[in-house]
Amino acid sequence: MKYSAWQRLTALVTALSAGWVGLAWAADAQTEGAPPPTDYITMLLVFMLATFIGLGVITRVSRLLHTPLMSLTNAISAIAVVGSIVLTGDKHPAYITILGGIALFASMTNIVSGFLITDRMLKMFKTPGANKQ
Amino acid sequence: MRYTIIQLIYAAGVALFIFALYWMNHPKTARKSVIAGVVAMTLAIIGTLLSPGIVNWHWIAIAVMLGFVVGVPLSRVPLTAVPQRTALSHAFGGLAAGLVGAAEYYLWLREGPQAFSAFRTFALIAEIILGFLTFTGSLMAAGKLQEVKWIPQRPVTYKFQNQSNLALFAIAVLCGILVVLDPVKYSLLFPVIIGLSLLFGVLLIIPIGGADMPTVIALLNSYAGLSAVAMGFVLNNKLLVTAGALDGSSGLILSIIMCRAMNRSFTNVLFGAFGQVQQSAAGGERKAVKSETAEGAAQIMEQASRVVVVPGYGMAVAQAQHRVREFYDQLTKRGIDVRFAIHPVAGRMPGHMNVLLAEAEIPYDKLVEMDDINPEMGQTDVVLVIGANDVVNPAARHDKSSPIFGMPIIDADKAHTCFAIKRSMNPGFAGIDNELYTADHTYMIFGDAKAVVGELVKSLAADGQNGH
Numbered sequence: 001m002k003y004s005a006w007q008r009l010t011a012l013v014t015a016l017s018a019g020w021v022g023l024a025w026a027a028d029a030q031t032e033g034a035p036p037p038t039d040y041i042t043m044l045l046v047f048m049l050a051t052f053i054g055l056g057v058i059t060r061v062s063r064l065l066h067t068p069l070m071s072l073t074n075a076i077s078a079i080a081v082v083g084s085i086v087l088t089g090d091k092h093p094a095y096i097t098i099l100g101g102i103a104l105f106a107s108m109t110n111i112v113s114g115f116l117i118t119d120r121m122l123k124m125f126k127t128p129g130a131n132k133q
Numbered sequence: 134m135r136y137t138i139i140q141l142i143y144a145a146g147v148a149l150f151i152f153a154l155y156w157m158n159h160p161k162t163a164r165k166s167v168i169a170g171v172v173a174m175t176l177a178i179i180g181t182l183l184s185p186g187i188v189n190w191h192w193i194a195i196a197v198m199l200g201f202v203v204g205v206p207l208s209r210v211p212l213t214a215v216p217q218r219t220a221l222s223h224a225f226g227g228l229a230a231g232l233v234g235a236a237e238y239y240l241w242l243r244e245g246p247q248a249f250s251a252f253r254t255f256a257l258i259a260e261i262i263l264g265f266l267t268f269t270g271s272l273m274a275a276g277k278l279q280e281v282k283w284i285p286q287r288p289v290t291y292k293f294q295n296q297s298n299l300a301l302f303a304i305a306v307l308c309g310i311l312v313v314l315d316p317v318k319y320s321l322l323f324p325v326i327i328g329l330s331l332l333f334g335v336l337l338i339i340p341i342g343g344a345d346m347p348t349v350i351a352l353l354n355s356y357a358g359l360s361a362v363a364m365g366f367v368l369n370n371k372l373l374v375t376a377g378a379l380d381g382s383s384g385l386i387l388s389i390i391m392c393r394a395m396n397r398s399f400t401n402v403l404f405g406a407f408g409q410v411q412q413s414a415a416g417g418e419r420k421a422v423k424s425e426t427a428e429g430a431a432q433i434m435e436q437a438s439r440v441v442v443v444p445g446y447g448m449a450v451a452q453a454q455h456r457v458r459e460f461y462d463q464l465t466k467r468g469i470d471v472r473f474a475i476h477p478v479a480g481r482m483p484g485h486m487n488v489l490l491a492e493a494e495i496p497y498d499k500l501v502e503m504d505d506i507n508p509e510m511g512q513t514d515v516v517l518v519i520g521a522n523d524v525v526n527p528a529a530r531h532d533k534s535s536p537i538f539g540m541p542i543i544d545a546d547k548a549h550t551c552f553a554i555k556r557s558m559n560p561g562f563a564g565i566d567n568e569l570y571t572a573d574h575t576y577m578i579f580g581d582a583k584a585v586v587g588e589l590v591k592s593l594a595a596d597g598q599n600g601h
Contacts, residue, residue, distance in 0.1 A: 047365075050379060055382045055386060057155050058387075064160060064497050065157050069383065070387065070484075074219060076150055079373055083237075086368070088189055090189070093243075101196045104200070105200050108197050108200020109203045115171050115208075117208040117209075118166070
C-alpha cells in the first residue's frame with residue numbers, strides 16, 4: 001500500500017505530538033496547572049504560521065468549490081463561539097451576559113447554517129457520468 | 134490538568150480545521166471537509182464548556198437553541214440566494230467579534246487598569262473596529278444582493294467621498310490609539326469607536342456596484358476571519374488565532390483571484406466606484422443588432438458539434454439553471470459536445486455559477502475555467518451567452534477607453550456563431566456597451582433567460598421527434 005507525502009507527514013506530526021503530549025501530561029499531572037500568562041510572541045508566531053498554512057491550502061482548493069469554500073470558512077470563523085461561551089457562561093453582570101449571549105447566538109447561527117449549506121452544496125457536485133439518464 | 138486537556142482538545146480542532154480546508158481541493162473529497170469541520174467545531178465547543186467558571190448554563194442553552202432555530206432555515210435558502218446568505222453570515226461573524234470585544238473591554242474596565250496591557254488593548258481595538266465594520270458592511274452587501282428596496286443598487290457617489298471616508302476611519306484609529314494609551318481615562322471614546330466603525334462599514338459598501346460584489350464578499354470574509362484572530366489575541370486563545378487566520382487567508386486569496394479576473398486592484402475595487410463611468414460616452418454610432426428566434430437558434434445548434442455555454446448573473450436571476458440542464462441533455466443526446474465556460478467573476482460571489490449548474494446536476498467536468506476553454510473557442514461552432522455581459526465583452530481586449538479594458542474575458546466572439554440571451558438592449562450592470570452583440574456573427578435572442586432556454590429545449594425536442 002502506498003501512502004502520499006501528505007499522509008506520511010500527517011502520521012509523523014501525529015506521532016510527534018502524541019509523544020509531546022505524553023511528556024506534557026506527565027509533567028502536568030503533579031501540578032494543578034493554571035493557564036500561563038499570555039505569550040504575545042508565540043501568539044504572533046501561531047498567527048503567522050496559520051496564515052502561511054492557510055495560503056498554501058486555500059490556493060489548492062478547486063475553483064469549482066469556491067462558493068462552498070466560502071460557506072465553510074464562514075462556519076470556521078464562527079470559532080468566535082469560544083469567546084462567546086466564556087462570556088455568557090461565566091458569572092458576570094447581566095449586560096455582559098446579554099452581549100455574550102447575542103454573540104453566542106450569532107456564532108451558533110453561522111456554525112449551523114454554514115456547515116449545513118456547505119454540505120448541501122457539496123452533495124450537488126456529481127461525479128462525471130454518474131447521472132446519465 | 135484541566136487546562137492541558139482543553140488545550141489538547143483545541144489542538145485536535147486546529148488539525149481538523151486544516152484538513153477540512155485541504156479536502157476542498159477536489160469535489161470527490163470535499164464532503165469529508167464538512168465532517169472534519171463539524172468535528173473540529175464540536176471539539177472546540179466541548180473544550181470551552183469544560184473551562185472552569187461556567188455557571189450560566191441556561192443562557193448558553195437558550196442562545197445555542199436560538200442559533201439552531203435561525204441557522205437551519207438560513208441553510209435552506211435557494212442557491213441563487215447564496216451570495217446574500219454568505220454576506221449575512223459575515224455580518225453575524227462581525228457582530229459576534231464586535232460584541233465579545235466590547236464586553237471584554239467593559240469587564241476589564243471593572244477590574245481596573247491592571248487588566249489592560251498595551252498589546253491586549255491594541256488587539257481589542259482592532260477586533261471591535263474590524264468586527265463592527267464587517268457587521269454593517271456585510272449587512273449593506275446582503276441588502277444590495279437581496280435588492281432590498283431602501284438600499285440603492287447602483288453605486289452611490291458624492292464629492293470627496295473617499296477623502297471623507299478616510300478621514301472617518303482616521304478618527305476611529307486615532308480614538309483607538311488614545312484608548313490604547315490610557316484605556317481608563319479615555320473610556321468614553323470607546324463607544325465613539327464603535328459608532329464610527331458601524332458608520333464606516335456602511336459608507337464603504339455604498340459606492341460599490343453589483344459587479345464588484347464577488348470581490349467585496351471575499352474581502353468581508355477575510356475581515357470576519359481577522360476579527361476572530363484579534364479576538365484570539367485578546368483572549369489568549371491559539372485556536373481562535375489559527376481558525377481566524379485560516380479564514381482570513383481564504384478570504385484574501387479569493388479576493389485576489391477576483392481582482393485578477395477583473396484586472397483591477399483592491400484600491401480600485403474599494404474606492405473606484407465602478408459603473409458610473411460610461412453613461413455619456415456610449416452615445417456615438419451604434420451598430421444595429423440582429424435578433425433571432427429560439428426556433429432558428431435551435432436549428433443552428435443542432436448542426437453544431439461543439440457548443441459552449443457562457444452563464445452569467447442573468448441565468449441566476451432568471452433561475453434558468455434547470456432549463457439549461459434540459460438544454461444540455463437535448464444537445465448531448467445528439468452527440469454534441471456541450472461545455473460551460475466559467476468566468477471567475479460571473480455571478481455575485483466566487484464560484485456562484487458552478488454551484489448553480491451543479492444544482493441542476495450538470496457533471497462538474499463540463500464546467501471549464503476561462504483559461505482552459507479560451508484556446509478552444511476558435512474551434513467552437515456555437516456559443517450561447519446566458520445573462521453574461523461584461524465577461525464576454527471584446528472591448529476588454531482592445532478598447533483602451535473602456536472601463537473594463539485589460540480584464541480577461543471569455544473569447545465568445547471567436548466562435549463561429551454566437552447567440553446571446555438578454556432581456557433587452559439596456560447596457561449591463563457596469564453600464565458599458567458590449568461589442569459582442571453587434572458583431573457580424575452574433576444573434577440576440579431577447580427575453581427572459583428561463584423562458585428562452587425553455588423555448589430552445591422545446592424546439593430541440595420537437596425536431597428530435599420529427600427526425601425519428
